[in-house]
Amino acid sequence: MAAALMATTAFAADPFPADLRETALATFKALPSTTRALANNPITSEKIVLGKALFFDPRVSASGVFSCNSCHNLATGGDDNLETSIGHGWQKGPRNAPTVLNAVFNIAQFWDGRAEDLKAQAKGPVQAGVEMANTPGQVIATLRSMPQYVEWFSAAFAGEADPVTFDNFAKAIEAFEATLVTPAPFDAFLNGDDAAMTSEQKQGLTLFMDKGCSSCHSGINVGGEGYYPFGLVKRPSTDVLPEKDKGRFAVTNTFDDFFVFRAAPLRNVALTAPYFHSGKVWDLKKAIAIMGTVQLGEELKEEEVELIVAFLNSLTGKVPDVAYPVLPAETTATPRPVSQILGK
Amino acid sequence: MAAALMATTAFAADPFPADLRETALATFKALPSTTRALANNPITSEKIVLGKALFFDPRVSASGVFSCNSCHNLATGGDDNLETSIGHGWQKGPRNAPTVLNAVFNIAQFWDGRAEDLKAQAKGPVQAGVEMANTPGQVIATLRSMPQYVEWFSAAFAGEADPVTFDNFAKAIEAFEATLVTPAPFDAFLNGDDAAMTSEQKQGLTLFMDKGCSSCHSGINVGGEGYYPFGLVKRPSTDVLPEKDKGRFAVTNTFDDFFVFRAAPLRNVALTAPYFHSGKVWDLKKAIAIMGTVQLGEELKEEEVELIVAFLNSLTGKVPDVAYPVLPAETTATPRPVSQILGK
Numbered sequence: 006m007a008a009a010l011m012a013t014t015a016f017a018a019d020p021f022p023a024d025l026r027e028t029a030l031a032t033f034k035a036l037p038s039t040t041r042a043l044a045n046n047p048i049t050s051e052k053i054v055l056g057k058a059l060f061f062d063p064r065v066s067a068s069g070v071f072s073c074n075s076c077h078n079l080a081t082g083g084d085d086n087l088e089t090s091i092g093h094g095w096q097k098g099p100r101n102a103p104t105v106l107n108a109v110f111n112i113a114q115f116w117d118g119r120a121e122d123l124k125a126q127a128k129g130p131v132q133a134g135v136e137m138a139n140t141p142g143q144v145i146a147t148l149r150s151m152p153q154y155v156e157w158f159s160a161a162f163a164g165e166a167d168p169v170t171f172d173n174f175a176k177a178i179e180a181f182e183a184t185l186v187t188p189a190p191f192d193a194f195l196n197g198d199d200a201a202m203t204s205e206q207k208q209g210l211t212l213f214m215d216k217g218c219s220s221c222h223s224g225i226n227v228g229g230e231g232y233y234p235f236g237l238v239k240r241p242s243t244d245v246l247p248e249k250d251k252g253r254f255a256v257t258n259t260f261d262d263f264f265v266f267r268a269a270p271l272r273n274v275a276l277t278a279p280y281f282h283s284g285k286v287w288d289l290k291k292a293i294a295i296m297g298t299v300q301l302g303e304e305l306k307e308e309e310v311e312l313i314v315a316f317l318n319s320l321t322g323k324v325p326d327v328a329y330p331v332l333p334a335e336t337t338a339t340p341r342p343v344s345q346i347l348g349k
Numbered sequence: 350m351a352a353a354l355m356a357t358t359a360f361a362a363d364p365f366p367a368d369l370r371e372t373a374l375a376t377f378k379a380l381p382s383t384t385r386a387l388a389n390n391p392i393t394s395e396k397i398v399l400g401k402a403l404f405f406d407p408r409v410s411a412s413g414v415f416s417c418n419s420c421h422n423l424a425t426g427g428d429d430n431l432e433t434s435i436g437h438g439w440q441k442g443p444r445n446a447p448t449v450l451n452a453v454f455n456i457a458q459f460w461d462g463r464a465e466d467l468k469a470q471a472k473g474p475v476q477a478g479v480e481m482a483n484t485p486g487q488v489i490a491t492l493r494s495m496p497q498y499v500e501w502f503s504a505a506f507a508g509e510a511d512p513v514t515f516d517n518f519a520k521a522i523e524a525f526e527a528t529l530v531t532p533a534p535f536d537a538f539l540n541g542d543d544a545a546m547t548s549e550q551k552q553g554l555t556l557f558m559d560k561g562c563s564s565c566h567s568g569i570n571v572g573g574e575g576y577y578p579f580g581l582v583k584r585p586s587t588d589v590l591p592e593k594d595k596g597r598f599a600v601t602n603t604f605d606d607f608f609v610f611r612a613a614p615l616r617n618v619a620l621t622a623p624y625f626h627s628g629k630v631w632d633l634k635k636a637i638a639i640m641g642t643v644q645l646g647e648e649l650k651e652e653e654v655e656l657i658v659a660f661l662n663s664l665t666g667k668v669p670d671v672a673y674p675v676l677p678a679e680t681t682a683t684p685r686p687v688s689q690i691l692g693k
Contacts, residue, residue, distance in 0.1 A: 061424055070435050075414075080405055080676045087686055091414050095439035097688070276678045288681050321678075329671040332424045334620045337632050342431055344439070 021207040026195065029210060034225045035195040036188050036322075041109050043183055046124060046176045051161040056181025058157065058330045059174060065144050066137035068093055069342030073178065076130070077105035079327055082276025083185065088284035092130075093138035094346035099250065101284035106324065107272045109183045111229035116282040117253045118232060118267045124179040128171065138346075141171035146340050148174065153333030187273060187322025191227075194319070202319045209316025212309055217301050221268040227320060229270030235281075236264060238302035241295060245285050252282075272320045289314055365551040370539065373554060378569045379539040380532050380666075385453050390468060392524045395505040400525030402501065402674045403518060409488050410481035412437055413686030417522065420474070421449035423671055426620025427529065432628035436474075437482035438690035443594065445628035450668065451616045453527045455573035460626040461597040462576060462611045468523040472515065482690075485515035490684050492518070497677030531617060531666025535571075538663070546663045553660025556653055561645050565612040571664060573614030579625075580608060582646035585639060589629050596626075616664045633658055 022028070040048055059065060063072040076090040076098075077083050083104035090098040100116050108114065114126035130136040131144060148154045149169050161177055162168035191210075193201035202210070213219055222228040232253055235246055246264060253262040266282055279285065280292040290310050297305035305313070366372070384392055403409060407416040420434040420442075421427050427448035434442040444460050452458065458470035474480040475488060492498045493513050505521055506512035535554075537545030546554070557563055566572040576597055579590055590608060597606040610626055623629065624636040634654050641649035649657070 063422070063425075064430070068435065069429070069431055070419075078407070080674050081407075082678070085413065086408070086679060087413055087688075091412065091688055095688070278679060287685065324675045327673040329673045330424050331668045334426070334665075335430060335622060341631065344431075344435055344441070 021204065022211065025207060025211060026197075028214060030195060032214060032219045032223045033191075033195065033227060035192040036107070036110075036186055036225060040183050040186070043109075043124075043179060044122060046179055048180045048183060049161065051157070051163075052177050052180040053184060055154075055157040055161045056177035056179070057327070058154075058332055059178050060181050061330050062332050064147050064332075064335070064339070064342075065131055065139060065174075066093065067139040067143065067342070068137075068344045070344075071137050073105070073127070073130070076102040076136070079105075079185070079324060082106065082273050083108075083324075084277045086278065088279055090136065092136040093134065094344075096135040096346070098133075098135050100282045101279065103269075104273055104277050105182055106185050106187050106322075107226055107270065108229075109179075109186070110225040111267070111270055112231065113267065116266050117256050119256045122179065123182050124172075124175040127175040127178040127182075143340055144174060145169055145171055150336050150338040150340070151333035152336075157333075184325060187324055189272065189322035190319040191316075192322070203315065205312055205315035206319040207316075209312035209314070210319070212312050213316050216297070216303065216305070216309075218296070218313070221300070222271050226270035226272055228268040231268055232262070232265050233268055233300075234263075234265050235299070237300045239299045240264075241299045245281055245283055245295065247283055250282065271317060273322060274317050275314075275321050289317065293317075365548065366555065369551060369555060370541075372558060374539060376558060376563045376567045377535075377539065377571060379536040380451070380454075380530055380569060384527050384530070387453075387468075387523060387527055388466065390520045390523055392527060393505065395501070395507075396521050396524035397528060399498075399501040399505045400521035400523070401671070402498075402676055403522050404525050405674050406676050408491050408676075408679070408683070408686075409475055409483060409518075410437065411483040411487065411686070412481075412688045414688075415481050417449075417471070417474070420446040420480070423449070423529070423668060426450065426617050427452075427668075428621045430622065432623055434480065436480040437478065438688075440479040440690070442477075442479050444626045445623065447613075448617055448621050449526055450529050450531050450666075451570055451614065452573075453523075453530070454569040455611070455614055456575065457611065460610050461600045463600045466523065467526050468516075468519040471519040471522040471526075487684055488518060489513055489515055494680050494682035494684070495677035496680075501677075528669060531668055533616065533666035534663040535660075536666070547659065549656055549659035550663040551660075553656035553658070554663075556656050557660050560641070560647065560649070560653075562640070562657070565644070566615050570614035570616055572612040575612055576606070576609050577612055577644075578607075578609050579643070581644045583643045584608075585643045589625055589627055589639065591627055594626065615661060617666060618661050619658075619665050633661065637661075 060073045063069050065072065071092060076085045078085055083106035084102045087102070089100060090102045092098055103116065109123060112118065114120040114123060120126040120129060131139050132141070155169055158168040158173060162173050190201045221231060221233045224230040235241060235252065240246065251263055253265040275289060278289065279287045280289065286292045286295065293310045293313050294305055297303050404417045407413050409416065415436060420429045422429055427450035428446045431446070433444060434446045436442055447460065453467060456462065458464040458467060464470040464473060475483050476485070499513055502512040502517060506517050534545040565575065565577045568574040579585060579596065584590065595607055597609040619633060622633065623631045624633065630636045630639065637654045637657050638649055641647050
């Protein structure tokens with residue numbers, strides 16, 4: 006009798022299918038409770054300290070203006086909230102900056118997956134002319150000019166004869182970034198806490214799976230695990246899918262990869278407007294409606310969109326505490342910042 | 350006998366004039382042990398929390414790229430280590446960004462003292478076309494669009510009918526900045542710890558006072574307390590003192606203020622290259638030599654310069670621990686970033 010009453014009360018307060026968690030666990034995974042191991046890059050506290058300093062150091066850019074954190078700002082969802090990032094010489098990047106939060110769980114990095122992991126990714130923006138516009142040689146000269154950095158590299162890569170290298174720079178950043186994991190109410194729900202998600206969020210989760218969103222947006226990051234054409238059913242408008250950006254085709258040179266992108270990982274999506282690789286859509290509701298039309302061939306109803314937004318809000322997690330670093334002081338040997346744009 | 354032996358030992362290890370501390374205390378002051386009270390702006394923990402968020406928030410700039418911390422970076426001595434800062438549209442500012450660390454103790458803010466305090470200062474760069482290029486109205490619209498900011502303003506300015514104002518924005522930033530104080534070995538020495546400074550640093554301190562540097566660089570901030578002509582004895586070269594920047598003349602319209610600037614506060618000067626309002630000198634030794642020539646009319650010897658550098662190193666202090674903030678999430682009502690340069 007008591008058990009029956011409790012069941013009824015629970016049902017009245019928050020009805021959701023008895024198998025919702027089980028169904029969800031067939032598609033999604035909660036964040037792991039320990040930091041993910043990295044290929045060829047054991048994580049140590051020394052490496053994390055160094056990687057954090059490098060992540061926040063604007064002197065790794067040619068101009069001295071941009072750090073990794075400029076475009077992957079831990080204060081604002083791990084991205085920069087711009088359509089596309091502004092870089093060296095006020096140039097605009099070609100694609101929206103993805104969040105660094107939980108990025109370690111993506112199958113590969115960048116919208117087209119052209120970097121196999123975060124250490125490969127970390128080498129990209131530093132050298133991109135429209136981003137940091139620097140060279141590996143200049144980055145290493147900068148870091149070697151500061152004794153504190155040399156000490157930190159020696160501690161993080163103990164036993165190496167020449168620890169201050171561009172490879173180790175990237176490995177240290179990867180180690181720090183691997184700690185940027187944001188447990189969310191959705192994880193608590195998957196881990197057994199019925200009360201972690203609201204009724205609307207659970208309805209949204211059900212809908213997200215029933216409509217087919219989770220065919221592409223699955224796994225630990227609710228996305229980020231596979232590559233799919235943007236415009237599976239219907240080609241999006243050219244402002245949202247500009248014709249000149251062919252997506253993964255540029256990586257594979259395979260005709261099938263025209264307009265193919267890595268499915269966006271949706272953790273913290275409520276914090277990372279604007280949306281899509283073009284960054285042209287600022288309203289999450291509008292982004293969901295577009296996905297319904299172009300990927301599922303279905304005009305989602307207003308209330309369906311709102312329930313999906315509710316579910317996506319349950320993916321907003323707790324950003325780890327990060328003490329703002331005090332960086333090594335420059336010396337007279339430190340290369341000076343260069344603000345000119347190449348060729349100008 | 351024991352006392353005599355001890356005195357001899359101390360003398361041999363670290364000889365310095367018995368009255369050095371007393372002499373120094375007639376010219377300098379140690380940092381106070383509590384946060385300085387602000388005029389018309391009582392400091393509360395709520396105001397500091399809000400002010401820290403605002404200080405780190407790039408969305409107070411029109412482009413969404415620059416925060417206060419971009420040019421006054423707490424990771425790199427409270428400044429940006431650039432000749433002059435890069436701002437909106439990659440424009441270059443007219444003068445070197447001064448450090449925000451200990452700035453609360455300066456007689457007034459900016460190189461020409463045109464802002465009477467930090468809350469007046471905070472309103473400047475936000476509106477400067479070459480810096481953040483924003484307007485008070487747009488800043489307030491941005492902050493009001495985020496419920497978390499409205500809550501924080503309400504808590505920090507409790508009892509005010511309309512707490513989210515540009516004045517309160519500036520007051521909160523001032524309250525946070527007032528906490529950015531960096532106790533240094535020099536303070537410990539002034540407070541009675543003989544061992545806090547090395548023998549070279551004490552010799553440098555003696556020289557700094559004997560040569561007359563401390564005539565202008567005095568007080569809590571070892572500078573920042575008064576206005577003096579740059580080129581008291583001899584006009585510096587035009588690369589270091591560009592002719593078009595007339596200094597405090599632009600503030601007072603007084604002929605006597607031609608090329609007059611606030612004496613640079615020297616705390617953490619070892620971290621804040623390049624030097625002078627023009628930012629044209631990268632080597633602290635060279636900056637000291639120039640000051641000898643143009644302010645004191647004396648060619649300082651190499652070893653004298655080195656002792657003064659040693660003293661200045663004793664002004665490098667401990668930056669307070671700052672937890673990197675997680676900022677309020679944008680809403681669909683948040684004004685979008687504008688990266689265009691006005692008139693282009």
